[in-house]
Amino acid sequence: KQEVTQIPAALSVPEGENLVLNCSFTDSAIYNLQWFRQDPGKGLTSLLLIQSSQREQTSGRLNASLDKSSGRSTLYIAASQPGDSATYLCAVRDPDKLIFGTGTRLQVFP
Amino acid sequence: NAGVTQTPKFRVLKTGQSMTLLCAQDMNHEYMYWYRQDPGMGLRLIHYSVGEGTTAKGEVPDGYNVSRLKKQNFLLGLESAAPSQTSVYFCASSPLARLDYGYTFGSGTRLTVV
Numbered sequence: 001k002q003e004v005t006q007i008p009a010a011l012s013v014p015e016g017e018n019l020v021l022n023c024s025f026t027d028s029a030i031y032n033l034q035w036f037r038q039d040p041g042k043g044l045t046s047l048l049l050i051q052s053s054q055r056e057q058t059s060g061r062l063n064a065s066l067d068k069s070s071g072r073s074t075l076y077i078a079a080s081q082p083g084d085s086a087t088y089l090c091a092v093r094d095p096d097k098l099i100f101g102t103g104t105r106l107q108v109f110p
Numbered sequence: 111n112a113g114v115t116q117t118p119k120f121r122v123l124k125t126g127q128s129m130t131l132l133c134a135q136d137m138n139h140e141y142m143y144w145y146r147q148d149p150g151m152g153l154r155l156i157h158y159s160v161g162e163g164t165t166a167k168g169e170v171p172d173g174y175n176v177s178r179l180k181k182q183n184f185l186l187g188l189e190s191a192a193p194s195q196t197s198v199y200f201c202a203s204s205p206l207a208r209l210d211y212g213y214t215f216g217s218g219t220r221l222t223v224v
Contacts, residue, residue: 004152032212034212034213036215042217042218043200043215043216043217043218044200044215046212046213046214046215049211049212089152089153091153091213093213096141096158096160096166097143097155097158097168098143098155098202098204098213099155100145100152100153100154101152102150102151102152103152
């Protein structure tokens, strides 16, 4: 059974720091991995999607990497801003389902 | 805008009452899903559908039923609501032919059972 774990569960950093969020999964047979952002009381916004054949994806200040063999993905946020404060979720796809981690709650303070 | 629409956005039920949550998508996606989100538990899959007329159980299906009579709609039913079903419910969709495609989520339904 696929299990997805995110570390740390919560993170508080000053504005301007570069930071890394971690996601690990137990079964390397995934189709893709998706990172989402969720603001309090809101829905999920897709940030980045990495295919199983890819090593990384970039969008603006965000960079996500994927190492299938070790069952790990990282989300790198450069020059963090208070507006980045949210919960970040990773999810892996097997053929029919998307399986989520429990998320990392990020707070960026001025 | 194209996407996934959930109805209603908020609902309060009394224990034992029934209700149906509606999910509608206009992207012609084959796959549709219902998740629930609880504090500290992440999103857990309740039921899903891989096409019109099909349904399958996810991780936490007990107490829920679903129907997919039309491709664009996926209904989640609670026959006899319990306080343990207090949660935020999210619907999502994805195209079948594109396993490299990501999921699109609705904005959620916040359900409280008292």
